[in-house]
Amino acid sequence: MSKIHTPAMDKAEQKRQKFQKRRSTPFTDGWRRLKKNKLAMVGLVIIIVYAVIAIFPSLFTSYSYVTQDYTSLFAPLSRDHLFGTDNLGRDIFTRVIYAARASLGISLLSVAVSLFFGGVLGSIAAFYGGKADDIIMRFIDILQSIPGTLLAITLAMALGKTVVSLMLALGISTIPPYAKVVRAAVLTAKDRQFVEVSKCLGANDRWLITRHMIPNSLGPIIVQTTFGIAAAILMISSLSYIGLGIQPPTPEWGSMLSDGKQFLQMGTAWPMTVIPGLAILIVSFALNVLGDGLRDAFDPRLK
């Protein structure tokens, strides 16, 4: 008698082959868990669309963000002007799209700045411990005790109204959470035995930090970075709203809001505030949802 063969076996065999092919690392595993989280995937899709728009704005609109058209001020939504026009007759759709570029670029750069400094300070503090830890973390505590927005405003004022100064202002004022996350992650990784093993094999400190500790603490760092970008985008808009961020004529969601608020009483001017406001809302919502999803995917306790 031959062995019973069922369709389920075929299916299982196919699945098995598929499983064998793919690599399995903590990151591919995390990605697999993330894929199951629908809300996080919605967030990811929004972020990808946002990134594409920010990188290639000219593909989506034929207008220029500075061209003023005095024949159609405060135009309502129409086929020509998808989101209408503002008080100077500029196409709001075009301006919203170009604004994405500025806030994405600056938020990424500012997060890179704070991730770099926070990462270096945090890993040194965790690795060497003792006095180095005390000095660095107390400095971080001092930095954190100053309200972030106030610190960013002060730095932006002091450094001047340029894009670089905005980036630095944001970057420096958000160092503390990165330093704390990296420190905690490296402290966890430090006590694991493979670090001891590597030490026994003659590894130096730099090797231990870069090859063993940081790769093993990337999960929480990625999560923090995602939330950090959301916070940075909000902060850029806040600073631009009060006139310290990106300077006109370059469009920015916060400054567009600020421009629009004086016309709010005119019923027809609502797109000037509502559209950039929605843009800020959607992007920061997407990043936060994605961050939540990443946190769940990388949290070892939920595996």
Next chain:
Amino acid sequence: MENLLQIKNLTVHYNMETSVVEAVNDISLDIKRGETLGLVGETGAGKTTTALAIMGLLQKARAEIISGEIFLNGESLLDKSAKAMQKIRGDKVSMIFQDPMTALNPVLTVGEQIAEVVRLHEKCSRAEAAARAKEMLETVGIPSYRYKEYPHQFSGGMKQRVVIAIALACSPDLLIADEPTTALDVTIQAQVLELMKEQIQKRDMSVIMITHDLGVVAEICDKCAVMYAGEIVEYGTVEDVLDYPTHPYTRNLLNSLPSIDGEIKKLQPIEGAVSDPTNLPPYCSFQNRCKECMERCTEGNPKLVEVAPGHWSKCFQHYKESEAEK
């Protein structure tokens, strides 16, 4: 044969907030080239502290080397700078750890982890290091196509093979194996021991095998040192120590093991517990548990006495004989 490693009168203390742990007390050991020494003792007997002292990896904040010298190939290890020790670790002296589950980095492939040692110690390209790593995988019985796999794709025994491959990658002169089989099940233990035995013979390495398991000692060691409360109480060839134990502690230890050929009777545990390492007596530290204890046992601490050629034991019992001989 020359001595590869010499430890002379090593004493290591851990200075805690309110107490001082006397972890290793005045031990001396010689290991010849190609020789395998079994270091046996209860938990807390100072085996791992001795190993860490050799590696130069004692916790700086707590541990203090009170006295003693360690020589490798005639060079004093305790005088070396931190940088020089980094070069020795992994290249001249290597270590295998107890638990293969945690000894490997989960985010690097096993191949990369073997290649890592090679790259740390030899000036060679990534490709050369990778080739060496593949060779090492084959040596320990893992097909080289598994180079790109991650530790969690391996079973415990396979992981321990990888750990051994890492330790052997630079052909060290001295291998310290800290309970390499404790975390494995019995069949895998046998396989891993077989592999280690084979490699030790092939490479003419010296090995310090730290273990609780006298079976492991009998299986692969040439010499055996029994530690108790930070001291070596008996030292000699494996045959001498296991077949003709002379120190009361070793005798009790062997009595507490089941035997295959003898008739099965109740095992005899050693009564009591190890003396508090923060408060060792000024006399023999086994005195409170020893059934053969005499009056003079509380009067002073005996020294190691050569009871037979190459067989040393630390007990006043032997004093009578040697004194009688005088």
